[in-house]
Amino acid sequence: MSDLLLVDIGNTTTRLARRRDRRLQDLSIAVTREASTLGEVTALAESVVGPPEADSGELALAMCSVVPAAGEVWRQWCAGRGVAALAVRGDTPTPLTNRYRAPDLLGGDRLAAAVGAARRLGTPVVVASLGTATVVDAVSAEGGFLGGAIAAGVETGLAALAEHTRALPRVSAGEVSSPIGRDTTESLRVGAVYGTACLVAGLTQQMRDVIGAEAPLALTGGYAELIAEHVGLDSTVAPELTLEGLATIWDYNQGETG
Numbered sequence: 001m002s003d004l005l006l007v008d009i010g011n012t013t014t015r016l017a018r019r020r021d022r023r024l025q026d027l028s029i030a031v032t033r034e035a036s037t038l039g040e041v042t043a044l045a046e047s048v049v050g051p052p053e054a055d056s057g058e059l060a061l062a063m064c065s066v067v068p069a070a071g072e073v074w075r076q077w078c079a080g081r082g083v084a085a086l087a088v089r090g091d092t093p094t095p096l097t098n099r100y101r102a103p104d105l106l107g108g109d110r111l112a113a114a115v116g117a118a119r120r121l122g123t124p125v126v127v128a129s130l131g132t133a134t135v136v137d138a139v140s141a142e143g144g145f146l147g148g149a150i151a152a153g154v155e156t157g158l159a160a161l162a163e164h165t166r167a168l169p170r171v172s173a174g175e176v177s178s179p180i181g182r183d184t185t186e187s188l189r190v191g192a193v194y195g196t197a198c199l200v201a202g203l204t205q206q207m208r209d210v211i212g213a214e215a216p217l218a219l220t221g222g223y224a225e226l227i228a229e230h231v232g233l234d235s236t237v238a239p240e241l242t243l244e245g246l247a248t249i250w251d252y253n254q255g256e257t258g
Contacts, residue, residue: 002058004250005049006243007074008109009065011132016048017243024240034069041077052081060084062250064108086250088112094249099144109242110137114145116245117218121236124211128200130221132156136203140211149203154192154223197230204233
C-alpha cells in the first residue's frame with residue numbers, strides 16, 4: 001500500500017500529514033504563501049515524506065486548496081516527482097451524496113471536513129470549521145452533504161474592526177474567562193471568542209432541527225480548541241478532520257469503500 005501525502009491549503013495555514021498504515025503521521029503546519037515557489041513546496045513536502053531517494057514505496061497525494069495559485073504549485077511538484085494526485089473540489093465524488101445547489105462553487109475543504117466528520121461520528125452530523133472563516137455545515141442522516149453557513153473567522157472579524165473603526169485597536173484572539181470584558185482589549189476578545197461560540201452553538205441547534213436532534217457536533221480548524229470551551233454543547237474536537245476527510249475521499253476514488 002502506498003503512502004498518501006495529505007495537504008489542506010487554507011487561506012492562512014497549510015496543514016500536511018502522511019498517512020501510513022491507515023494512520024496520520026508527521027503532521028506539519030506552515031504559513032500559506034500564494035506566491036509559493038516550487039522549491040518552497042518541495043522543501044515542505046519533503047519535510048513530511050522525505051526526498052525521492054527515501055521513498056520506500058509508491059507515493060500519492062490528496063489535497064484541497066482555497067488558494068488556487070498555491071494549489072497549482074503543488075500540482076507542479078506532483079508532476080515533477082511522478083506522484084499520483086487528487087485535487088478535491090466541491091464536485092469531486094465522495095462517500096457523501098452532494099446536495100449542494102452549486103457543487104462547482106463549493107470549497108473542497110468544506111466537503112473534506114464533512115466527509116471526515118461523517119467518517120468519525122456517523123450521520124447526521126454538524127461540522128464547524130474554525131479558521132480564517134467560520135463555516136458550519138450539515139450532513140443528513142441519509143449521508144447527504146446539505147451545505148451550511150459561512151461567517152467571518154475569529155481573527156478576521158477582529159482585523160475588520162480594527163481596519164474599519166477609528167478607535168478600536170488591533171487585538172489578537174486569546175483565552176477569555178468571562179463573557180464580560182472589563183476593558184476594550186478584553187471586550188474585543190470576548191466578542192470574537194464568545195461571539196463565534198454562540199454562532200456555532202446557535203447554528204448547530206437550528207441545523208439539528210432540520211437534520212435530527214441527535215446530530216453530533218465536530219469542531220475542526222485552528223481555533224477549534226479555543227472555541228470548544230465556550231460552545232456549551234458536547235462536541236468532538238478534531239483539528240485534522242479535513243486531512244482525515246481527504247484520505248477517505250482518496251480511498252473512495254480508488255474504489256475502496258470500507
